[in-house]
Amino acid sequence: QVFSSVTSVLNMSVFKEQFVVEDLLQEIKRRSRALSFGPLQANGHVSVRGSFPEIKLLGDFLLLKAKCLSEEDRRGESQSHQRPRRRLQQEQLNGELSRSVRGADGESQMVVLDTDVYCYMKAFSPWRLQGSADVVISATTDGDTTTLYLESAEPKSAVGQISRIREQIEEHSIELYGALRKERLSFKGHTRAEKERYQRLCAHLEPHFPHLMMIHYDTHIDVVGSPPDIVQFTKVVSN
Structure with missing residues (x-):
């Protein structure tokens, strides 16, 4: 590694119309415990310091949140006078929204799904979301998106299983996106x-x-x- 850590500046002001910025920042801190955050400035900027993979994962999370808000705004404008019939969202089909971070305690991976697809999987194929004896899966729902966190039950174990289970979830979710x-x-x-x-x-x-x-x-x-x-x-x- 060339750099042990990097520093980035987040512009939280872009979320001020949809969120209480202070609350969103607290959520980010809970999600990214490996990062160090500076104080929130009056202009909405906050400095973040940590490893590059963790910084990149945080950036992807914020980009996804901003994209989902943009999609919701456009749907609200275009459907305000239409019958609410639509295909499920497909912006999460991009494989770039699956991330993995390897740390001292092993590997954790994240998958972002459309909430409707997640609920459908949970109702009709719950075994796909149960993980295994070595892999623990937890979920956090935020409006139209649900984030799955796949983690090793024991430090430095089940790295291969995490990737395999994540790929199975992704493949099935893609099938559901096209079918539902x-x-x-x-x-x-x-x-x-x-x-x-x-x-x-x-x-x-x-x-x-x-x-x-x-x-x-x-x-x-x-x-x-x-x-x-x-x-x-x-x-x-x-x-």
């Missing part, structure tokens, strides 16, 4: 009685569509599955 579609049933403009009728109907139909995932919210129901199932389901609901 999401339909949103909005309760906007409906009375309380109509909302309850929608909920009862979806609960009644759920056993008849075993490969659909239904996520219930106060304002809407998201239905995720294959296009044929989605089309058939929405046709039944509309009738």
Whole structure:
């Protein structure tokens, strides 16, 4: 190694319209315990010092967060007058969003997934997210993205297993990206009685569509599955 550590300056002001910058910085510090952070300046700048791989991983995390916010803004503008029917996000398909960092205690790797895909995997193929006796998988969800952290259960062990499990998760997530579609049933403009009728109907139909995932919210129901199932389901609901 030519340099034992490097120093970078983060411009946190770009997030001030969507986040409380101080809270976001605390989240970053929790994620990046191997890095040293200076005080947050009035202009939103903060200095960070640490190893180059850790600095690069932090930069990738912030770029992903900024990209997701940009995508959400564009979707909000383009869909404000449209029916909320869309394919699941595919910006995470880029392999650059899978990262690994090797430290003194072994290796940890990170995979960023669309939250809908993560929930679908968790519901229908949970064994893919269970790791192994030597690999521990934890997840953190932040809106439309979910980050998986794959770590060795014991120091300096299971390095090969981590890579193999990560690759399996990535391959399956790519398959789901291409195969799944999401339909949103909005309760906007409906009375309380109509909302309850929608909920009862979806609960009644759920056993008849075993490969659909239904996520219930106060304002809407998201239905995720294959296009044929989605089309058939929405046709039944509309009738």
